Amino acid sequence: MSRRAEPSERPDSLPRFHRLSKIEPILYLAPFLVGVIVFTLYPVIHVVFISLMEDYNYLTRAFSRFGLGNYISVLGNKYFIQALSNTFIYVLLVIPIATCIALAAANMLNQKLKLTGLFQTAYFLPMVTSVTAVGLAWRFMFNERIGIVNFLLSLVGIDPVGWLTKAEWSMPALVIYGIWNILPFTIILLLAGLQSVNPMFYTAARVDGSKGARIFFKITVPLLAPTIMLTTIVNTISAFKVFNELFPLFKGQAGPFYNLYTVVYFIYEQMSGKPRLGRAASAAMVLFAVILALTLIQLLIQRRWRGTGKG
Amino acid sequence: MKVELSRVTKRFGGTVAVDGFTATLADGQLIALLGPSGCGKSTLLNLLAGILPATGGRIFFDGDDVTAWPPERRGVGLVFQNYALYPHMTVAQNISFPLEIKKVPKPERARMIREIASMVHVEDLLDRRPDALSGGQQQRVAIARALVKRPRLLLLDEPLSNLDARLRLEMREEIRRVQRETGVTTVFVTHDQEEAMSISDQIVLMRDGRLQQCAPAQTLYHNPVNRFAAEFLGNPPINQIPGTVSGNRFTLKNGGAEIPLPFDAGLADRPAILAVRAESFQLDEDGVPCVIADMFEIGKEEMASLTIGGESVRAYLPLEAPTRKGDTVRVRLKPRGVFLFDGKTGDRL
Numbered sequence: 001m002s003r004r005a006e007p008s009e010r011p012d013s014l015p016r017f018h019r020l021s022k023i024e025p026i027l028y029l030a031p032f033l034v035g036v037i038v039f040t041l042y043p044v045i046h047v048v049f050i051s052l053m054e055d056y057n058y059l060t061r062a063f064s065r066f067g068l069g070n071y072i073s074v075l076g077n078k079y080f081i082q083a084l085s086n087t088f089i090y091v092l093l094v095i096p097i098a099t100c101i102a103l104a105a106a107n108m109l110n111q112k113l114k115l116t117g118l119f120q121t122a123y124f125l126p127m128v129t130s131v132t133a134v135g136l137a138w139r140f141m142f143n144e145r146i147g148i149v150n151f152l153l154s155l156v157g158i159d160p161v162g163w164l165t166k167a168e169w170s171m172p173a174l175v176i177y178g179i180w181n182i183l184p185f186t187i188i189l190l191l192a193g194l195q196s197v198n199p200m201f202y203t204a205a206r207v208d209g210s211k212g213a214r215i216f217f218k219i220t221v222p223l224l225a226p227t228i229m230l231t232t233i234v235n236t237i238s239a240f241k242v243f244n245e246l247f248p249l250f251k252g253q254a255g256p257f258y259n260l261y262t263v264v265y266f267i268y269e270q271m272s273g274k275p276r277l278g279r280a281a282s283a284a285m286v287l288f289a290v291i292l293a294l295t296l297i298q299l300l301i302q303r304r305w306r307g308t309g310k311g
Numbered sequence: 312m313k314v315e316l317s318r319v320t321k322r323f324g325g326t327v328a329v330d331g332f333t334a335t336l337a338d339g340q341l342i343a344l345l346g347p348s349g350c351g352k353s354t355l356l357n358l359l360a361g362i363l364p365a366t367g368g369r370i371f372f373d374g375d376d377v378t379a380w381p382p383e384r385r386g387v388g389l390v391f392q393n394y395a396l397y398p399h400m401t402v403a404q405n406i407s408f409p410l411e412i413k414k415v416p417k418p419e420r421a422r423m424i425r426e427i428a429s430m431v432h433v434e435d436l437l438d439r440r441p442d443a444l445s446g447g448q449q450q451r452v453a454i455a456r457a458l459v460k461r462p463r464l465l466l467l468d469e470p471l472s473n474l475d476a477r478l479r480l481e482m483r484e485e486i487r488r489v490q491r492e493t494g495v496t497t498v499f500v501t502h503d504q505e506e507a508m509s510i511s512d513q514i515v516l517m518r519d520g521r522l523q524q525c526a527p528a529q530t531l532y533h534n535p536v537n538r539f540a541a542e543f544l545g546n547p548p549i550n551q552i553p554g555t556v557s558g559n560r561f562t563l564k565n566g567g568a569e570i571p572l573p574f575d576a577g578l579a580d581r582p583a584i585l586a587v588r589a590e591s592f593q594l595d596e597d598g599v600p601c602v603i604a605d606m607f608e609i610g611k612e613e614m615a616s617l618t619i620g621g622e623s624v625r626a627y628l629p630l631e632a633p634t635r636k637g638d639t640v641r642v643r644l645k646p647r648g649v650f651l652f653d654g655k656t657g658d659r660l
Contacts, residue, residue: 203362204395208409208460209383218408222399 135248193227388457567620588648
């Protein structure tokens, strides 16, 4: 305040004060902006350029050709195509299953039952644990001979499953772990959504003669649709970037026989050994395009859904 | 449908919301459940709907003991204070919802929706969502949704409290009209005595979870059973003067005056509260002298604030032009609208 008051006492300095007041907000923002520009904006834009430069050398900044060469080579790479299809399968399995389980769990936690507090803690625990550390724990749980998963299956008479050693079981193992991983976040958001639903609607439905399941599907789920949409979008984006889940489960390999390539794993592999920056960058750009397209489609669906019936 | 309540009690933990409530609600009537906020009237409505289980007592619908019946079996239609229209459904879908549950065939459903929608005048709004409706329109839709399944009993929880003053007048006439047209026994909760008196056939007056009086509005007004009933109905509120009654004379507690009563109370030296409605004063040459503390016109009526022996009362009096503030007039009590109550229990003497 005192600094602002000063110029008004000396009218001759007014223009300088005005100039300063225009720069002032930018000065305050500068430290943060510098961080954003250097560590977020620049790398993002740089990746776009790198993806267009063939045989790019990060140190010398040399490259052989500028164009779509990297994209052609990546899209023609059978490992990348496999990675893309694996990632799609992963997303298509994890998101619907996780959303359904989360919806059921959130609905259960929303009932005032005994031990609700205990279950809430149990469900939210994965949220505060490290994906890699828990991934290692899951590696033991999935162990063919000593793992608890096979032990539980043996109780119902199912023979041991080679979760982490057989090609056909590695995707289910990854999906199970992936679902487990995004459940807490999804449950928290859905539970918050459920708690904001006015209980009056349930009473109204009950008086009209509705029972549990019908109320759930006809009242609860539609009222929760915006929240379900939000978790689906966020989870889809994160599931497309599946890598952290893969790495600890298979000791850093993409599945027991390198059969579980995912897009991010492909990018990671392009960068290990002799780094192929251009290819890695163009693979990242393809992933970005896929996620962007899907998110836009989801938003479009949501808008259309919201727009219906408004007369 | 005739509704009988027999010693119905509802406790929430240590609090008694409804206490040994016994009443009979006649078939085809519009009944107002009237009482101050927190007197348990909404709880009683929920007990009738079956949303809350009764702690004690029995509820009979046409002689059937429905106390243990769940809401859907009771065949009641319920209109919520905030209407509780499903926001994700259109008006038509909202009205259709109870019918779908009853598995009414589709063409039949469409016919019933059209019929009820035109009765409550929402036939042009069927494709709208609730958030595109005004408060009054939402109310109409809520009534349509409650009525479409042909309930035996229609329950309305503070149906007019969310509307502005003008709409409130309009909607209460509408509720009356729809009730007459359908003939369904209807109970509506209100804390507004004027609302209750203007449209109901019968008023059930409640206080602290207990029934005070169950009677038509005029009976309740002209023959209240206790001080609370006399206080709660009427505008301006009934005048109350503490004192002692002896035969047909009432002596003010502060000794400032003696008022002749229009009836003989048959009591001697009994402390009591004299309650007089504002319209029950009459100018009389031989009456009790009182000073005009203030005068004001309310519409076509002339209202005066009088001081009788130190006590302040409000009275409708046909005062002529020369009368001014500070003048002394003489008044007596009319036979109607004058009651004596016990000062402690509030019982009518």
